[in-house]
Amino acid sequence: MHTFANIKKSARISNDFWNVTDQAGMFDIVVAGLGEGRHRRLSDGHEFVNMSSYSYLGLDTHPRIVEAAAAAVLSEGSLNTSTSRMRIRFAALRDAEEAMSQLFDVEAVTTASCAVAAWVTLPLIASGLFTGDVPPLMVFDKNAHFCLNAMKASVADESEVVTIRHNDVEALEELCRTHPQVAYVADGVYSTGGQAPIGELLRLQDRYGLFLIFDEAHSVSTLGTNGRGAVLEELGQINDRTVIITSLNKGFGASGGAIFLGRRGSRERFDVALRNGPLMWSQRVNTAGLGAILASTALHHTDELATLQRRLQANIDLFDSLVDTPQHGDGLPIRFFEVGSEEATVALGADLLRHGYYASPIFFPIIGRGQAGLRLMLRANMSTGEIEEFGGLLKTLRDRAYA
Amino acid sequence: MHTFANIKKSARISNDFWNVTDQAGMFDIVVAGLGEGRHRRLSDGHEFVNMSSYSYLGLDTHPRIVEAAAAAVLSEGSLNTSTSRMRIRFAALRDAEEAMSQLFDVEAVTTASCAVAAWVTLPLIASGLFTGDVPPLMVFDKNAHFCLNAMKASVADESEVVTIRHNDVEALEELCRTHPQVAYVADGVYSTGGQAPIGELLRLQDRYGLFLIFDEAHSVSTLGTNGRGAVLEELGQINDRTVIITSLNKGFGASGGAIFLGRRGSRERFDVALRNGPLMWSQRVNTAGLGAILASTALHHTDELATLQRRLQANIDLFDSLVDTPQHGDGLPIRFFEVGSEEATVALGADLLRHGYYASPIFFPIIGRGQAGLRLMLRANMSTGEIEEFGGLLKTLRDRAYA
Numbered sequence: 001m002h003t004f005a006n007i008k009k010s011a012r013i014s015n016d017f018w019n020v021t022d023q024a025g026m027f028d029i030v031v032a033g034l035g036e037g038r039h040r041r042l043s044d045g046h047e048f049v050n051m052s053s054y055s056y057l058g059l060d061t062h063p064r065i066v067e068a069a070a071a072a073v074l075s076e077g078s079l080n081t082s083t084s085r086m087r088i089r090f091a092a093l094r095d096a097e098e099a100m101s102q103l104f105d106v107e108a109v110t111t112a113s114c115a116v117a118a119w120v121t122l123p124l125i126a127s128g129l130f131t132g133d134v135p136p137l138m139v140f141d142k143n144a145h146f147c148l149n150a151m152k153a154s155v156a157d158e159s160e161v162v163t164i165r166h167n168d169v170e171a172l173e174e175l176c177r178t179h180p181q182v183a184y185v186a187d188g189v190y191s192t193g194g195q196a197p198i199g200e201l202l203r204l205q206d207r208y209g210l211f212l213i214f215d216e217a218h219s220v221s222t223l224g225t226n227g228r229g230a231v232l233e234e235l236g237q238i239n240d241r242t243v244i245i246t247s248l249n250k251g252f253g254a255s256g257g258a259i260f261l262g263r264r265g266s267r268e269r270f271d272v273a274l275r276n277g278p279l280m281w282s283q284r285v286n287t288a289g290l291g292a293i294l295a296s297t298a299l300h301h302t303d304e305l306a307t308l309q310r311r312l313q314a315n316i317d318l319f320d321s322l323v324d325t326p327q328h329g330d331g332l333p334i335r336f337f338e339v340g341s342e343e344a345t346v347a348l349g350a351d352l353l354r355h356g357y358y359a360s361p362i363f364f365p366i367i368g369r370g371q372a373g374l375r376l377m378l379r380a381n382m383s384t385g386e387i388e389e390f391g392g393l394l395k396t397l398r399d400r401a402y403a
Numbered sequence: 404m405h406t407f408a409n410i411k412k413s414a415r416i417s418n419d420f421w422n423v424t425d426q427a428g429m430f431d432i433v434v435a436g437l438g439e440g441r442h443r444r445l446s447d448g449h450e451f452v453n454m455s456s457y458s459y460l461g462l463d464t465h466p467r468i469v470e471a472a473a474a475a476v477l478s479e480g481s482l483n484t485s486t487s488r489m490r491i492r493f494a495a496l497r498d499a500e501e502a503m504s505q506l507f508d509v510e511a512v513t514t515a516s517c518a519v520a521a522w523v524t525l526p527l528i529a530s531g532l533f534t535g536d537v538p539p540l541m542v543f544d545k546n547a548h549f550c551l552n553a554m555k556a557s558v559a560d561e562s563e564v565v566t567i568r569h570n571d572v573e574a575l576e577e578l579c580r581t582h583p584q585v586a587y588v589a590d591g592v593y594s595t596g597g598q599a600p601i602g603e604l605l606r607l608q609d610r611y612g613l614f615l616i617f618d619e620a621h622s623v624s625t626l627g628t629n630g631r632g633a634v635l636e637e638l639g640q641i642n643d644r645t646v647i648i649t650s651l652n653k654g655f656g657a658s659g660g661a662i663f664l665g666r667r668g669s670r671e672r673f674d675v676a677l678r679n680g681p682l683m684w685s686q687r688v689n690t691a692g693l694g695a696i697l698a699s700t701a702l703h704h705t706d707e708l709a710t711l712q713r714r715l716q717a718n719i720d721l722f723d724s725l726v727d728t729p730q731h732g733d734g735l736p737i738r739f740f741e742v743g744s745e746e747a748t749v750a751l752g753a754d755l756l757r758h759g760y761y762a763s764p765i766f767f768p769i770i771g772r773g774q775a776g777l778r779l780m781l782r783a784n785m786s787t788g789e790i791e792e793f794g795g796l797l798k799t800l801r802d803r804a805y806a
Binding site: 002006007028032037042050054055061066071077080081082113115119129153157160249250254275276286289292 | 404405406407408409410411413414417418421429430431432433434435436438440442445453455456457458463464469470472473474476477479480481482483484485486487488489490491492493494497515516517518519522526527529530531532536538548549550553556557559560561562563650652653656657658659660674675677678679680681683684685686689690691692695761763
């Protein structure tokens with residue numbers, strides 16, 4: 001018991017921080033969308049810019065994607081087929097998966113969320129079904145996303161589980177040397193900032209046959225040719241020792257998640273995934289999400305995608321020139337502005353919100369205790385004025401609080 | 404290892420059956436929707452009626468719900484807020500949850516699917532956070548749905564797990580006598596037919612304080628006043644020792660799932676659920692699903708709901724008068740037509756499909772080996788002619804195969 005989690009204990013620690021967040025009006029803000037990352041708080045009409053939105057390219061309010069979502073519901077005349085997708089599926093589901101498979105040159109299957117993608121993928125890989133029936137030693141990076149960590153108990157029912165320090169390539173190589181099959185579970189780009197040492201991991205894959213499982217939720221669309229993400233950009237093409245899961249609700253601007261199972265056309269893996277787990281008996285992306293996926297996939301083929309990626313990079317550079325963070329210069333859209341105490345972090349967040357900018361206070365269990373701060377996420381559709389004003393406020397308000 | 408699952412072994416057993424199903428053209432049928440449970444197969448234009456659709460009231464193609472789904476996407480201008488729902492959420496999410504809480508007189512929270520509702524609920528309850536910080540003995544019915552079973556390993560990391568025989572009230576009472584806190588995990592109405600002995604379970608709740616967790620995916624909308632399902636119909640009103648999870652994608656005709664956490668207004672439980680698990684970091688229902696939930700909730704308040712429930716009951720009665728099954732006369736829409744061998748079941752399914760009726764062959768791991776058959780699901784929007792023709796075909800084709 002409590003090998004992998006202790007909900008009661010975690011809840012006890014984090015509860016006070018959430019209460020403070022709630023009291024400061026930074027919890028459960030109900031809004032209307034104004035487009036381009038702007039919201040209106042419904043309780044008082046206060047308008048603000050979301051500086052912690054993971055819609056890095058601004059596709060969540062892209063008119064073509066939004067209209068395609070609504071149109072797909074009306075044209076299929078339903079949100080779903082009301083039968084397991086393995087039995088009967090709408091053409092929209094087939095088309096969305098084919099379009100995504102073609103775009104990223106992978107065998108893509110969609111899921112209700114990135115978390116469900118983890119749920120489908122990790123126990124399956126742990127069982128050995130993707131590694132010649134030999135269950136691999138399952139090695140988790142300590143900072144792997146919640147949705148990966150939450151699978152540890154299920155994974156441990158299929159194979160052995162080890163957790164290593166963040167980005168500890170040396171420890172991983174030692175495990176590769178001493179075990180016949182090793183699978184490594186990590187984020188490509190971490191939701192709390194930074195990324196995996198992808199090049200070094202691929203070197204271990206070449207040398208030892210290391211199986212790699214990446215959560216690319218914060219990297220797909222945002223990075224790489226046609227938005228294929230950091231891992232595929234480095235790989236060039238997916239191989240049969242790499243599986244990628246991702247969200248289609250972040251940079252991609254649609255709904256649900258996806259699994260890139262391996263090389264395009266690997267029908268066998270597709271069948272294995274479909275027949276052994278939640279894909280068999282749980283919900284798929286509804287037709288609105290599928291319409292959005294199709295429209296977003298089409299957009300990923302155009303110059304517009306590269307333009308948005310360039311705008312995002314320019315905004316990251318502008319922010320870095322104004323505010324110093326540990327992530328300065330890494331080219332990723334996630335910045336962590338450390339404050340220290342949970343209370344001061346929430347107070348700074350509330351101050352910023354009064355000035356028209358929302359930024360998420362993050363603390364335990366997202367990060368370690370006493371290391372609280374604001375998680376900032378740059379977007380392609382932020383204006384220069386917004387970034388400059390926000391950068392200035394961030395420093396002024398923090399300096400005032402600590403003066 | 405393999406305390407709760409053995410994916411490699413299950414896959415080996417079921418794989419042949421799925422291959423047979425695939426070869427018979429009964430796997431992954433890509434269709435266009437024609438409304439009212441009818442589909443057109445895209446490969447050849449063949450039209451058929453779905454006799455295994457879990458849209459028991461036909462709400463999946465109800466024009467008001469479908470139109471509301473599309474309209475909600477356009478009016479919010481996005482599928483999501485691109486931030487955790489615990490931080491910023493659209494009014495549509497608040498309104499959908501408030502409407503559902505009011506309709507069923509519960510504290511309702513929505514999830515991306517019923518499976519995610521299980522993921523949120525079971526480890527949390529196992530931790531003891533809903534039972535005065537005492538982790539309850541977690542007792543699973545052997546036939547509890549996949550989405551509940553799949554949580555066993557995570558649940559066992561928070562508390563002790565026991566699995567008992569199907570509907571074994573005696574064994575459960577013995578556990579209640581010998582343990583200070585017991586929680587029982589079951590389906591209200593089972594996806595393979597039949598239901599829980601709800602009255603007897605409530606008696607154990609009265610006597611021992613038994614905590615009850617029901618999956619009501621096949622019962623909400625279909626049964627009870629305003630579609631509140633079998634459990635709430637028997638309870639009258641939810642109590643704080645009962646949690647219900649459900650799908651909003653079956654009878655309800657929308658997307659996602661829901662958790663009925665307890666009495667309406669139990670804000671503390673709402674916060675506990677929100678702050679400790681997938682609700683914190685995973686996707687919520689998109690705005691299309693939320694629009695559908697709101698429209699369906701409104702419909703549940705009208706006489707139309709009762710009319711559809713009556714039509715469904717009349718269709719169940721008609722079917723029962725034509726075809727004998729073990730579920731005959733139980734008033735539920737799920738019927739199991741046993742054939743025996745997996746191959747004969749699939750052959751019968753393929754024959755029926757040629758005649759214009761789709762019925763799902765089910766076999767291991769959904770049910771035991773060598774007990775294969777067709778899972779039939781009655782709907783309010785089946786015509787008398789369809790049911791009569793299908794009932795006749797079912798008998799003729801089976802008799803012919805066994806002659």
